[in-house]
Amino acid sequence: VKHLLAIERLSRDEIEAILDRAESFAEVGRRDIKKVPTLRGRTVVTLFYESSTRTSSSFELAAKRLSADLVAVKAAGSSVDKGESLKDTVATLSAYDPAAIVIRHPYAGAAQMVADWTAAAVVNAGDGKHEHPSQALLDVYTLRRRLGSLDGKRIWIVGDVLHSRVARSNLIAFQRMGAEVTVCGPPTLIPRGIEELGCEVSHSLERLGEAEVVYALRMQQERMSESFVPSLREYAATFQIDTRKLNPRQLLMHPGPVNRGVELSGEAIDSPQSLIADQVAAGLVVRMAILYELLAGTERPAPLAEGEVSPPTPIGQPA
């Protein structure tokens, strides 16, 4: 069984295969009936232990567009509230014989543990502050569409790197696709030793102009149990990306949800160089591609009904 647990484990070729697949699904979204039968008769479980709008809704819609049966479980209001362990919850859900389990969990390594406990393909939809591989894939997809290639591009990731799984996945993914990455933020929000991942570290926006892409991170106040910066006001004054700090050729990205007026100014969010809406749109097709790449052709391929469009063929499989 294939899993998507961490960008760290994907080669450039594997990343590109998923992005190419996503391109082919972009066409499906323009049809009247936005569905392909690829996963008909198979079950996808989404299991979210943390709040989410974008990631959960796009995985759910992706599963539906691939014609899978969907079971969406949110920890709040489930047996998790009654103290059920992750292992037992996974065992319970595995009884439905799901083809895939998409899991978001507040702790690092949760998706990998689930992969050890179930026969289903496991997709990591965010594990603690560790990784968020589908976000990185959709960001690379968005950039590749806009720039053609990331080779040699300079990307600055700015803000709360310490608490950000997006920062970690993206900095690996961007570099693997040939970009040079600088992480920037106050020293209290840059993890000690991050430079060993191959990026540069800056504590000032002075050289922001050298970036082709500025990727702003959310101030994750919900993950902060203490004060990492003296005040949000001072943080915004020093590190907020606004239209004065950006030059018009630079692209602006953000994983959402944005704290308007903290890490980004309202103007910057709504400016034409902002790719934030593209990122959300990319989320759907990239997550369809992820489910497709993990599941299509692995077993029980759904027979095509008459008149249906043949689904795309997975890479490396005979058509």
Added chain:
Amino acid sequence: MSLTEALDIRPGEAATLILRRATVLDPVAGIDGVHDVVVRDGEIAALAAPGEATLDGAEVIEAEGMHAFPAFFDPHVHLRTPGHEHKEDVETGTRAAAAGGYCGILAMANTQPPVSTPADVSALREQARAGASVAVGFLATVTCDMRGEELTEMVELREAGALGFSDDGLPIVNARVMLRALQYQRLCGGTIALHEEDPQLSGAGVMHEGPVSAALGLSGIPSVSESTMIARDAALAAYEGARIHVQHLSAAESVEVVRAARAAGVKISAEASPHHLCLTDEEVRSLDPHRFKMNPPLRRESDRQALIAALRDGTIECVATDHAPHQAEEKDVPFEQAAMGVTGLETAFAALHTELVLPGTIGLGLLIERMAGGAAPFDVERPSLAPGAEANVALCDLGARWTVGEEGYESCSENSWCAGKALTGRVMVTVAAGQVAFRLRSFSLGVA
């Protein structure tokens, strides 16, 4: 104090046996050669010429090619009783110790409830006399229920038989309380063993703070969380002329602090665990909490090298396992949620032999010296193979290869940091406090 004067063990038959043609190595006693080790009535009676010893009624163990060492002493074990007997108790914990070649261990006091009253100590000593395979000594907490506020009744605890004091599992955060304990030591005696950590610096950390924690997005425990507290307590111990023992050293900075304090004449001793001597935080990349989550955390290779250097020069005078049993349900959870600690009694010698002695990093003699070095800091007599000594012997086959966990564990818990590892060197027989405490099942014995 000899082992049996200071510690408790289930009374049994005093061993009478001959280890025929064993390679005997006791660097402290200056013994290194092939002998028949004659044990009579629980004492080392003689080291006779190989093949020549006879003794009526003695069991003869053909030990040619095997090594006889003074049995090991572990000053840092969690027996989990009272309160968590599903993880370990006196019986299973001492069986694990015996299987690892230990003749004596010290049990930590962070049980549920903690060992804070003379009655707690007495009850545990009774349990040891009823079911311990090796000699066990018990530490009592420094502060009531380990709250770090008021001192326990240290005099009465000592009278009840507490070997020393420790709030292990937690640091003593309040410096004034620490100072009072060190002052009071003049009255009650007993070494104070310290878990050194600044909880403010450790925060919610779950592993060493550095490039690996940065890559994994895990909160880090910086090295200075340990070293700053050791520096504080070394200064307090110097001020009071008190005696402290620093537990589970993990960081290069800490080694420096202990070395400097010693050079300045502070009465400070220190231990390191086999896992800190063998592993680094690179292991945590697997996010496997069963084997790699513990406190203090595994640190960088440079820290490991500093610990090895300190083991060599005596800054660290003993190996201590910090044997910390946990049940599977506390470990079968994501890394950040998992309980801290790994077991180590059954594998300590074999792991260090495999990882440090065989590659030539340290000599066998040094390892043997350090494996029993945990007795002296607590005023317990060091196990010895010199004739006339109480028989405390670990008979080991240094060529035996085995896979950890394949045949299960003597411990009640399976969270061994060596699980699945192939190790070279195995304890075949352990004699503890004059009694045969362990023999490997597959090892056949002859009778004279």
